[in-house]
Amino acid sequence: MPDAKPVPGGPDATYFAFLEAGDWRIQRCGSCDTHIFQPRVMCPSCGGEDFQWVAPSGKGIVHSTTVIRRRPESGGDYNVCLVDLDEGVRMMSRVEGMEPTEVAIGMAVAARLAEQDGQTVVVFDPAPTRAVGASA
Amino acid sequence: MTWSLRGKTAIVGAATAHLGEAPGYSHMEIAADAARAALADAGLSLKDVDGLFAVSMHSVFPALTCAEYLGIQPRFSEATIVGGSSAVIQMQTAALALENGLCDVALIVYGSNQRTASGKLHSPSGAENLPYEKPYGLRAPIAGYAMSAARHMYDYGTTREQLAEVAVAARMWAGMNEEAFHRDPLTADDVLGSRMVCDPLTVRDCCLVTDGGGAIVMTRADRAKDLRKAPIHLLGCAGGHTHRQYSMMPSLTTTAAVQSGREAFKMAGLSPADVDVVQVYDAFTINAVMLLEDLGFCAKGEGGAFVGDGRLRPGGALPFNTYGGGLSCTHPGMLGIFTTVEAVRQLRGECGERQVDGATIGLAHGNGGMFAHESTALLGTAAAL
Numbered sequence: 001m002p003d004a005k006p007v008p009g010g011p012d013a014t015y016f017a018f019l020e021a022g023d024w025r026i027q028r029c030g031s032c033d034t035h036i037f038q039p040r041v042m043c044p045s046c047g048g049e050d051f052q053w054v055a056p057s058g059k060g061i062v063h064s065t066t067v068i069r070r071r072p073e074s075g076g077d078y079n080v081c082l083v084d085l086d087e088g089v090r091m092m093s094r095v096e097g098m099e100p101t102e103v104a105i106g107m108a109v110a111a112r113l114a115e116q117d118g119q120t121v122v123v124f125d126p127a128p129t130r131a132v133g134a135s136a
Numbered sequence: 137m138t139w140s141l142r143g144k145t146a147i148v149g150a151a152t153a154h155l156g157e158a159p160g161y162s163h164m165e166i167a168a169d170a171a172r173a174a175l176a177d178a179g180l181s182l183k184d185v186d187g188l189f190a191v192s193m194h195s196v197f198p199a200l201t202c203a204e205y206l207g208i209q210p211r212f213s214e215a216t217i218v219g220g221s222s223a224v225i226q227m228q229t230a231a232l233a234l235e236n237g238l239c240d241v242a243l244i245v246y247g248s249n250q251r252t253a254s255g256k257l258h259s260p261s262g263a264e265n266l267p268y269e270k271p272y273g274l275r276a277p278i279a280g281y282a283m284s285a286a287r288h289m290y291d292y293g294t295t296r297e298q299l300a301e302v303a304v305a306a307r308m309w310a311g312m313n314e315e316a317f318h319r320d321p322l323t324a325d326d327v328l329g330s331r332m333v334c335d336p337l338t339v340r341d342c343c344l345v346t347d348g349g350g351a352i353v354m355t356r357a358d359r360a361k362d363l364r365k366a367p368i369h370l371l372g373c374a375g376g377h378t379h380r381q382y383s384m385m386p387s388l389t390t391t392a393a394v395q396s397g398r399e400a401f402k403m404a405g406l407s408p409a410d411v412d413v414v415q416v417y418d419a420f421t422i423n424a425v426m427l428l429e430d431l432g433f434c435a436k437g438e439g440g441a442f443v444g445d446g447r448l449r450p451g452g453a454l455p456f457n458t459y460g461g462g463l464s465c466t467h468p469g470m471l472g473i474f475t476t477v478e479a480v481r482q483l484r485g486e487c488g489e490r491q492v493d494g495a496t497i498g499l500a501h502g503n504g505g506m507f508a509h510e511s512t513a514l515l516g517t518a519a520a521l
Binding site (some may be wrong): 012016038063064065066067069072077080081082090091092093094101105106116117119121 | 151183267268269271272273274275279282284286287290331332333334335381382383384388
């Protein structure tokens with residue numbers, strides 16, 4: 001995959017430029033191979049400053065979840081959760097394609113890019129259960 | 137290193153103001169009334185204040201705003217905002233400043249009119265750009281606490297009934313406190329059956345949204361002896377923080393209170409078993425469970441069973457949030473100052489019907505953001521020195 005930075009600027013701008021291009025990437029440290037999220041100008045593990053922008057597998061496990069209760073006329077209830085990606089990083093997102101009350105800790109999920117209010121966001125769908133989770 | 141802040145400074149004035157609803161009052165008027173009352177409690181005046189410690193949910197420059205309003209030009213000012221934890225950790229800075237002669241009389245003050253001004257948690261941090269969380273509509277702060285509660289239940293079998301007991305006990309204490317906003321009886325069924333806000337937390341697992349202000353006055357211990365009330369000494373104070381955004385919290389079920397508690401107890405030369413009254417920042421019922429674990433009152437994972445047996449109630453084994461806490465007494469956005477004021481009142485023996493007999497050592501704990509910043513203070517009477 002191409003590894004060129006799509007725009008000038010810092011890691012945040014790079015992250016969102018990739019995302020807007022429909023190409024979800026996160027940083028991996030060139031020195032210690034640790035995946036990094038949220039983007040950083042130096043590796044929180046080793047202080048390294050060389051990064052590759054790599055495509056995550058998209059596989060993850062729901063680490064925790066809640067249902068934000070909302071009146072139906074305001075749009076109804078929705079899910080907010082934290083997902084542990086197989087790459088070893090955690091991100092906030094939501095699980096779609098099922099009732100928000102059915103989203104459960106330990107569930108296997110798979111990432112998908114979605115359009116929301118004119119921007120691209122990472123959301124998750126339920127995935128076939130895997131024997132080994134990344135939920136540590 | 138043997139140098140320590142233990143016993144070097146003391147709280148000599150403590151007060152609240154406008155708890156509940158204060159229609160027509162600004163946040164600064166509420167804070168100033170708390171400051172005035174705390175200084176009167178100490179037998180001091182604004183002219184004596186040369187150290188100012190102010191935070192606010194309403195001001196970008198809290199120290200400047202507060203000093204201007206009070207008409208003082210302090211030698212030492214501090215306004216580090218770490219959320220609701222601020223007032224507790226400011227005691228550490230105040231002790232450092234007092235001990236080193238940077239100021240002689242420190243005023244820690246907070247006030248908010250969030251209930252009557254907006255009816256919801258007011259925060260200047262709403263303007264902050266958090267692009268990795270904002271698209272998902274995290275309802276802060278409750279959704280973060282809800283996810284910690286959910287994970288605690290998953291990992292340790294903690295139950296909603298155990299969480300509800302925290303709210304029930306708080307209401308029992310509030311029933312003995314004329315300042316408390318909600319004083320009518322509350323049952324576990326009331327908590328469990330009330331409106332779900334963010335699963336697994338109902339509206340009764342959540343703190344109040346009230347107006348109110350609080351303030352304390354501190355001096356060095358030698359001067360404290362000559363003031364109006366018996367000094368309440370700062371025996372230990374420490375803080376810590378783990379994240380800003382909830383999704384960056386290293387463990388959803390363990391907080392920086394592990395560090396703040398450990399360091400504060402070490403400074404004080406005390407352990408949890410020595411504490412007579414515990415005032416812990418209860419923004420949500422899960423706070424009591426996790427923070428009591430992290431502070432060492434019980435083991436990690438046992439907090440649910442620990443709080444669930446009634447020990448937090450009046451007459452129970454652990455006098456806890458004896459004013460009714462954020463759940464039933466007051467919560468004007470940042471609760472830290474109120475945990476401290478109640479600890480002082482208990483140690484002075486000023487609490488009337490809810491007084492814990494013979495209390496000589498108290499713990500006041502602050503919590504900021506979504507379990508982000510934790511601060512612990514150990515306070516004691518002269519007998520504890």
